Amino acid sequence: MAWILVAGSILFVWIISLCKVILMSHMTNRNSFKRNGKALQKRNVLLVIAHPDDESMFFTPTINFLTSRGHNVRMFCLSIGDADNKGNVRKQELYQACATLKVPMQQVKVVDHPDLQDGFGKVWNHNILANLVKEEIRRHTIDMIITFDNYGVSGHCNHRDVHYGVRTSVNSFSYGISRKLLHDNPYGDIEAWELVSTNILRKYSGPIDIWFSMFVAMMHSNGTIQFLVNEHSHRSFLAMAQHSSQWVWFRKFFVAMSSYTYMNTLRKI
Numbered sequence: 001m002a003w004i005l006v007a008g009s010i011l012f013v014w015i016i017s018l019c020k021v022i023l024m025s026h027m028t029n030r031n032s033f034k035r036n037g038k039a040l041q042k043r044n045v046l047l048v049i050a051h052p053d054d055e056s057m058f059f060t061p062t063i064n065f066l067t068s069r070g071h072n073v074r075m076f077c078l079s080i081g082d083a084d085n086k087g088n089v090r091k092q093e094l095y096q097a098c099a100t101l102k103v104p105m106q107q108v109k110v111v112d113h114p115d116l117q118d119g120f121g122k123v124w125n126h127n128i129l130a131n132l133v134k135e136e137i138r139r140h141t142i143d144m145i146i147t148f149d150n151y152g153v154s155g156h157c158n159h160r161d162v163h164y165g166v167r168t169s170v171n172s173f174s175y176g177i178s179r180k181l182l183h184d185n186p187y188g189d190i191e192a193w194e195l196v197s198t199n200i201l202r203k204y205s206g207p208i209d210i211w212f213s214m215f216v217a218m219m220h221s222n223g224t225i226q227f228l229v230n231e232h233s234h235r236s237f238l239a240m241a242q243h244s245s246q247w248v249w250f251r252k253f254f255v256a257m258s259s260y261t262y263m264n265t266l267r268k269i
């Protein structure tokens with residue numbers, strides 16, 4: 001009997017939280033990414049990910065926020081995800097998923113570098129990563145970069161290496177490259193943001209995490225934290241479903257239960 005009560009309570013909170021997500025998606029975030037009190041001008045944004053499907057599993061709220069406001073979003077995927085020899089299929093799936101997320105194919109670039117192959121235990125050279133990102137910044141006049149934080153949501157080593165490749169970090173070697181990368185940009189300031197990783201409880205709390213995320217954002221009113229609600233949560237499912245080779249039961253479970261389907265918290269690097 002007790003477990004029915006617990007399950008019922010969780011379901012109730014889930015529904016209330018989902019209503020809050022839907023409500024906020026219609027009325028907030030208009031002022032996110034303010035600069036000097038003004039709304040953000042159109043930006044050239046580079047979203048740097050490690051594998052095809054990272055964008056759909058983790059970054060959908062951010063992508064929806066940016067594309068719906070006319071920002072120019074470019075996807076930069078640093079591997080074809082060839083761990084199971086499905087790299088070429090997964091590359092095509094990424095194009096389809098990005099189309100679902102309103103990022104056109106010509107703005108999606110997938111790298112297939114011999115030293116950057118998908119897999120646990122495969123260490124990616126931060127110097128190679130930084131040079132590839134730098135080239136993209138120059139080529140497309142990028143003024144905003146978004147990537148994983150140093151845990152990479154799932155803790156996957158490739159996600160973490162991507163983070164270290166593009167930002168200042170505790171690793172002094174990576175720090176030097178990142179500073180140089182930002183300093184070298186001839187187009188002015190580049191804002192860099194990282195997707196905040198949460199603990200396992202929050203990660204699998206779906207829309208319920210909105211209360212925690214709002215609290216965290218409230219504690220950082222100086223603009224170093226941006227809290228974005230997914231304005232089209234269903235697109236997370238539609239986009240992830242384009243990754244047919246990966247669309248197995250546990251990933252369906254992840255997308256349904258993950259708070260990253262419903263919201264993203266970004267921290268300024």
Ligand SMILES: [Zn+2]
Nearest residue numbers: 050051054156
């Ligand atoms: Zn990944």
